[in-house]
Amino acid sequence: MNETASWATACEWMGTLADLQGASAVLEWDRETIMPSGAAEARGAQLSTLAGLHHRALLDPSVGDALEQLRESGDPVRAASAHEGQRERSRAERVPEALVRELTEVSSRSVAIWTDARERGDVSAFVEGIRPLVALTREQATCLANGGDPYDALIDLYEPGTTYADLQPVLDDLAARVAPLVERLAGAGGPALPERxxxxxxxxxxxxxxxxxxxxxxxRGLVGRTAHPVTMGLGAGDTRLSTRVDVADPLSSIMAVMHEGGHALYDQGIPEVWRRTLAGDAPSLGAHESQSRFWENHIGRSRAFWEVVAPMLSERFPLSSAGLGPDDYIRALNRVERSTRRVESDEVTYDLHIVLRARLERAMILGDLDVTDLPGAFDEGLHDLLGISPASPAEGAMQDIHWAAGIIGYFPTYTLGNLYAAQLADAAERAVGPIDEVIRAQGMAPFLDFLRETIHCHGRTMSTPDLMRQATGSDLSAEPFVRHLERTYAPQ
Amino acid sequence: MNETASWATACEWMGTLADLQGASAVLEWDRETIMPSGAAEARGAQLSTLAGLHHRALLDPSVGDALEQLRESGDPVRAASAHEGQRERSRAERVPEALVRELTEVSSRSVAIWTDARERGDVSAFVEGIRPLVALTREQATCLANGGDPYDALIDLYEPGTTYADLQPVLDDLAARVAPLVERLAGAGGPALPERxxxxxxxxxxxxxxxxxxxxxxxRGLVGRTAHPVTMGLGAGDTRLSTRVDVADPLSSIMAVMHEGGHALYDQGIPEVWRRTLAGDAPSLGAHESQSRFWENHIGRSRAFWEVVAPMLSERFPLSSAGLGPDDYIRALNRVERSTRRVESDEVTYDLHIVLRARLERAMILGDLDVTDLPGAFDEGLHDLLGISPASPAEGAMQDIHWAAGIIGYFPTYTLGNLYAAQLADAAERAVGPIDEVIRAQGMAPFLDFLRETIHCHGRTMSTPDLMRQATGSDLSAEPFVRHLERTYAPQ
Known part of the structure; x- marks a missing residue:
C-alpha cells in the first residue's frame, strides 16, 4: 500500500470516528439545552450505543497497517493523525472491555451516591461510595501505564506529553509564590455591584x-443557555458555547462567555480541512484551557475590555446599569477572598485548590493515601495552603464531582491552562503591544490573530509543551502567571 | 434457541436500530431548528454515517434465525416486530447497494435541479432533471416488487397492506363525489381576517x-419553531412537534399545531415499553396522517374548538383580536377556492390534487407515461378534475418536491389520512357523542381517549386496514369524508 492509499484508508476511518463523536455531541448539546425530562433514559441509551459503535470503529483491525505506515509520514497532519490514532487504539486495547463496562457502571452509581451524600453532608457515605471506583480507576491506571507510573498514565488521558515530574516543581513553585500573595491580597477588590x-x-x-x-x-456556531456553561464542537462549522444566566449578576454570564468563548475561538480556529482527521483538535485539555483563561482573565479583566463592555451594558440595561462604569465592574470582579470552595474561588487562590487536589489524587492512585483518610487529608491540606477550614463536610473533599465520577488526573489541566494563558499573554503583548493599548486602538482582533497563528492553526500537530514553547519562547513556568496576579490584584 | 432467547437477541438488535434512528432524528431536529448554516456539510456526513451503520445493523445476519422463530410467536408484539424486521431486511436485501447509493446521489442532484428549474419556471430543465431519477426509481420498484406490481411495491414503502387495487375504486369514487361539491362550494367561506x-x-x-x-x-416532548411544520419521534419520552409562524396570520400556526399535534399525540400514545421494538410505531403513513387530519380538520374546524381558542387569542393578542369571535376565525379558515397549488388547497379540493398525482406517478412507474409528457398530462388532468389551468409552469407538474426527490407512492397516503380521519370522526362521535357537545361539556380529552384506545395503543401490531376496520367498523370509504365536507362547507 502506498502512502496515498494508506491516507485514504485512514481518512475514511477517521471520518466515521468524527461523525460518531459529532453526533454524540449534538445529542449532548440537545440534552443540556432543550431535551424534555422524560427523554433522559432513551438519550442515555442512544449515547451508549453511539459510544459502543465508536469503540468498535476505533479498534477496526483493517486500518492498523495504514496507521503504522503514516506514522513516519513527512506530512505533519498525516503523522499526527496516525500517532493519535495509534495512541487511542492502544489505550482502548490495554483496558479490558469488562473493566471499561464496570467503570461506566460503577461511576454512575458513585455519582448518584455523591449527589446524595453531599446534600446530606455525609462524609462516610461519600468515602464508601467512591471506594470501589477509586480501586477500579487504579486498576485502569495500571493497565494504561503498562509498567510506568499509573498517575502519569491518567494525566496522559487529558494532557498527553506532560508527566507529574514535569508538573510537580512548577506546582510547588506556584504554591510557594501564591501563598504570600493571598496573605497580602485577601479582602482586596470589591464592592459587589448594587442589588438590581x-x-x-x-x-x-x-x-x-x-x-x-x-x-x-x-x-459556524451559536451561543446557547445551559445550567453550566460549556463549549462543544459538533463537527466542522458547528462550534457551540453556552452561558449561564443569573438575573442578579450580569458578570457571571459575561465571564462565562469570555471563558467558553476562548474555547470556542480555538475550536473555530482549527483548520476545517483537518476536521475529520485526528489532527483537527487541540493536543490537550491544558492547551484548550489556556485559550479560555486567556480570554477570561487576560482580556476579560483588562480596563480596555470593560471600556467596551460597559457601554454594551448601558445600552441594554439602562436602569440596572445606572451609575456604573468600567471600574465598578472590574472592582466587583476582582475581589480576592479565601474560599473553601474551588468553583467559587478567585483567580489568586484558585490554583492552590488544584495543587491540593493533584497531590491527594496522586497519593490515592499510588496507594499512599487510603480513601478513608481522604477527607481528613483534604481539610488538613486546605488549611496548610489557604489557612482556612471547611465550614461543613460538603465544602471539603466531596465538593467536586471529579473523584466521584472517576475523573482523576484531570485537575492539573486547569492550572496548566492558567499558567500557559499567562505565558501566552506575555508573548502576545510582546508581539502586538500592551492589552489595554491594543484594544483601545484596534479592538480585540490582534489577540485573536496572534492565537490563530501561534496556537489554533497547529491543531494537534505538536505536543502541548512544544506548541507552547514555540508560541511563547519558554518552558512551562509559574512566573508570568504570578506577575499577572500581582499586576491585576495588587492595590495600586 | 428458545423463544425467550430469540426475543432477547431481537430486542438487542432492535434497540441498536432504534438508537441509531433516534440519534438521526435528534440531528435532524437540530438541523431544522438551530443548526448554524456552516454546519450543513458536516451534518450531512454525520447523518450519512449513521444511516450506513443503521443499514449494516439492519442486515446483521446473526438475528435471522431469531426473527424467523418469533414470526410465529403468540405474542403480538414479538410477532409484529419479527414481521417488520423481516420486511425491512428483505427490502434492504432486494435493492443492490450500488442502486441505493445511486438513488441517494442522483436524488440530491435532482432536488437541486428542481429548486432551480422551479424558480426559473423551466419545465424542460425539470423534465431532464428528474428523468434519471425516475428511471432509477422504476428500477428500485422492480427490485422491490420481485415480480409483482412495481407501483404497489413503492406504495408498500409507505403504506404496507394497501395496494393500488384497493385504492383505485375509492379514489375514483372520491373524485366523482367531490367534483360537484367543488362546483357548488367554490367561493364559499371567508372573509379573511383583517390585516393585523x-x-x-x-x-x-x-x-x-x-x-x-x-x-x-x-x-415527554416539546413544541419548536421551523420553516416547515414537522413532527419527529426522537426516542421514548421525546416527541417533538414544530409550527411555522406567520405574523400576518395566526391561523396558520394554530392549524399547524393541530395537524402536527395529531401526529405527536399518536407518537406519545404508543406504549413506551414497545419503543425500542419494531412494533412501537404506526403501521403506515396513512394511519399517521389519519391522526393529524382528525385533530386538524375534525376537531380544529369545529365551532366548539374555536370557542376554546378564541379566548386564548383574545387573552394573548388583545389588540389584534379585537372584535373577532369564533365565527370570524372559522369563516376565515373555511374558504373554498380552486387553486392550482396542492399545498395551498382547502380541504374540499385537496384530494383531487392527490388523485391526479397518484394516476400520473403510477403511469410513470408502469412505463405508460414518459417523463417528457408529464407536464402536459399534469395540466390536462388538473383541468379535467378542477376546471383550472396553471398560471405558470411552476404551478404545474413541478410544484412539489416529491418526484424530484424520488418519493413516488407517497402521495396516496395523504388522501388515505383524510378518509380514515373522517371514518374515525364518525366512529368517535358514535362512541362519545357529537364533537361540539363533547368539547363544550368535557373538553377534547374524550377524543384523545378514543384514539388512544382504538389506534395508538396498538402500535404496529395490526395492518392499517385491520386497525381502521377494528376502530371504525368499516372498510376504507370516501363516504364519511364527503359527508364531513358537506356538513362543514355547505352554506347553511
Whole structure:
C-alpha cells in the first residue's frame, strides 16, 4: 500500500470516528439545552450505543497497517493523525472491555451516591461510595501505564506529553509564590455591584453580541443557555458555547462567555480541512484551557475590555446599569477572598485548590493515601495552603464531582491552562503591544490573530509543551502567571 | 434457541436500530431548528454515517434465525416486530447497494435541479432533471416488487397492506363525489381576517398552550419553531412537534399545531415499553396522517374548538383580536377556492390534487407515461378534475418536491389520512357523542381517549386496514369524508 492509499484508508476511518463523536455531541448539546425530562433514559441509551459503535470503529483491525505506515509520514497532519490514532487504539486495547463496562457502571452509581451524600453532608457515605471506583480507576491506571507510573498514565488521558515530574516543581513553585500573595491580597477588590435585576433574555442578547465582539463566527456556531456553561464542537462549522444566566449578576454570564468563548475561538480556529482527521483538535485539555483563561482573565479583566463592555451594558440595561462604569465592574470582579470552595474561588487562590487536589489524587492512585483518610487529608491540606477550614463536610473533599465520577488526573489541566494563558499573554503583548493599548486602538482582533497563528492553526500537530514553547519562547513556568496576579490584584 | 432467547437477541438488535434512528432524528431536529448554516456539510456526513451503520445493523445476519422463530410467536408484539424486521431486511436485501447509493446521489442532484428549474419556471430543465431519477426509481420498484406490481411495491414503502387495487375504486369514487361539491362550494367561506400583526413570540406561547390543551405531554416532548411544520419521534419520552409562524396570520400556526399535534399525540400514545421494538410505531403513513387530519380538520374546524381558542387569542393578542369571535376565525379558515397549488388547497379540493398525482406517478412507474409528457398530462388532468389551468409552469407538474426527490407512492397516503380521519370522526362521535357537545361539556380529552384506545395503543401490531376496520367498523370509504365536507362547507 502506498502512502496515498494508506491516507485514504485512514481518512475514511477517521471520518466515521468524527461523525460518531459529532453526533454524540449534538445529542449532548440537545440534552443540556432543550431535551424534555422524560427523554433522559432513551438519550442515555442512544449515547451508549453511539459510544459502543465508536469503540468498535476505533479498534477496526483493517486500518492498523495504514496507521503504522503514516506514522513516519513527512506530512505533519498525516503523522499526527496516525500517532493519535495509534495512541487511542492502544489505550482502548490495554483496558479490558469488562473493566471499561464496570467503570461506566460503577461511576454512575458513585455519582448518584455523591449527589446524595453531599446534600446530606455525609462524609462516610461519600468515602464508601467512591471506594470501589477509586480501586477500579487504579486498576485502569495500571493497565494504561503498562509498567510506568499509573498517575502519569491518567494525566496522559487529558494532557498527553506532560508527566507529574514535569508538573510537580512548577506546582510547588506556584504554591510557594501564591501563598504570600493571598496573605497580602485577601479582602482586596470589591464592592459587589448594587442589588438590581438584569433581564435574562437581554443577558442572552448581550452574550451573543459579546461573542461577536471577540470574533466568534456565528455562521459556524451559536451561543446557547445551559445550567453550566460549556463549549462543544459538533463537527466542522458547528462550534457551540453556552452561558449561564443569573438575573442578579450580569458578570457571571459575561465571564462565562469570555471563558467558553476562548474555547470556542480555538475550536473555530482549527483548520476545517483537518476536521475529520485526528489532527483537527487541540493536543490537550491544558492547551484548550489556556485559550479560555486567556480570554477570561487576560482580556476579560483588562480596563480596555470593560471600556467596551460597559457601554454594551448601558445600552441594554439602562436602569440596572445606572451609575456604573468600567471600574465598578472590574472592582466587583476582582475581589480576592479565601474560599473553601474551588468553583467559587478567585483567580489568586484558585490554583492552590488544584495543587491540593493533584497531590491527594496522586497519593490515592499510588496507594499512599487510603480513601478513608481522604477527607481528613483534604481539610488538613486546605488549611496548610489557604489557612482556612471547611465550614461543613460538603465544602471539603466531596465538593467536586471529579473523584466521584472517576475523573482523576484531570485537575492539573486547569492550572496548566492558567499558567500557559499567562505565558501566552506575555508573548502576545510582546508581539502586538500592551492589552489595554491594543484594544483601545484596534479592538480585540490582534489577540485573536496572534492565537490563530501561534496556537489554533497547529491543531494537534505538536505536543502541548512544544506548541507552547514555540508560541511563547519558554518552558512551562509559574512566573508570568504570578506577575499577572500581582499586576491585576495588587492595590495600586 | 428458545423463544425467550430469540426475543432477547431481537430486542438487542432492535434497540441498536432504534438508537441509531433516534440519534438521526435528534440531528435532524437540530438541523431544522438551530443548526448554524456552516454546519450543513458536516451534518450531512454525520447523518450519512449513521444511516450506513443503521443499514449494516439492519442486515446483521446473526438475528435471522431469531426473527424467523418469533414470526410465529403468540405474542403480538414479538410477532409484529419479527414481521417488520423481516420486511425491512428483505427490502434492504432486494435493492443492490450500488442502486441505493445511486438513488441517494442522483436524488440530491435532482432536488437541486428542481429548486432551480422551479424558480426559473423551466419545465424542460425539470423534465431532464428528474428523468434519471425516475428511471432509477422504476428500477428500485422492480427490485422491490420481485415480480409483482412495481407501483404497489413503492406504495408498500409507505403504506404496507394497501395496494393500488384497493385504492383505485375509492379514489375514483372520491373524485366523482367531490367534483360537484367543488362546483357548488367554490367561493364559499371567508372573509379573511383583517390585516393585523400577531406577535411571533406570543404565537409560540399560544402554540405551546394549545398543545397542552389537546393533551400533548410536554414532559415527554416539546413544541419548536421551523420553516416547515414537522413532527419527529426522537426516542421514548421525546416527541417533538414544530409550527411555522406567520405574523400576518395566526391561523396558520394554530392549524399547524393541530395537524402536527395529531401526529405527536399518536407518537406519545404508543406504549413506551414497545419503543425500542419494531412494533412501537404506526403501521403506515396513512394511519399517521389519519391522526393529524382528525385533530386538524375534525376537531380544529369545529365551532366548539374555536370557542376554546378564541379566548386564548383574545387573552394573548388583545389588540389584534379585537372584535373577532369564533365565527370570524372559522369563516376565515373555511374558504373554498380552486387553486392550482396542492399545498395551498382547502380541504374540499385537496384530494383531487392527490388523485391526479397518484394516476400520473403510477403511469410513470408502469412505463405508460414518459417523463417528457408529464407536464402536459399534469395540466390536462388538473383541468379535467378542477376546471383550472396553471398560471405558470411552476404551478404545474413541478410544484412539489416529491418526484424530484424520488418519493413516488407517497402521495396516496395523504388522501388515505383524510378518509380514515373522517371514518374515525364518525366512529368517535358514535362512541362519545357529537364533537361540539363533547368539547363544550368535557373538553377534547374524550377524543384523545378514543384514539388512544382504538389506534395508538396498538402500535404496529395490526395492518392499517385491520386497525381502521377494528376502530371504525368499516372498510376504507370516501363516504364519511364527503359527508364531513358537506356538513362543514355547505352554506347553511
Amino acid at each position: 435585576e438584569w433581564d435574562g433574555d437581554r443577558q442572552m442578547a448581550l452574550a451573543s453580541a459579546l461573542a461577536d465582539e471577540i470574533g466568534f463566527d456565528q455562521s | 400583526e400577531w406577535d411571533g413570540d406570543r404565537q409560540m406561547a399560544l402554540a405551546s398552550a394549545l398543545a397542552d390543551e389537546i393533551g400533548f405531554d410536554q414532559s
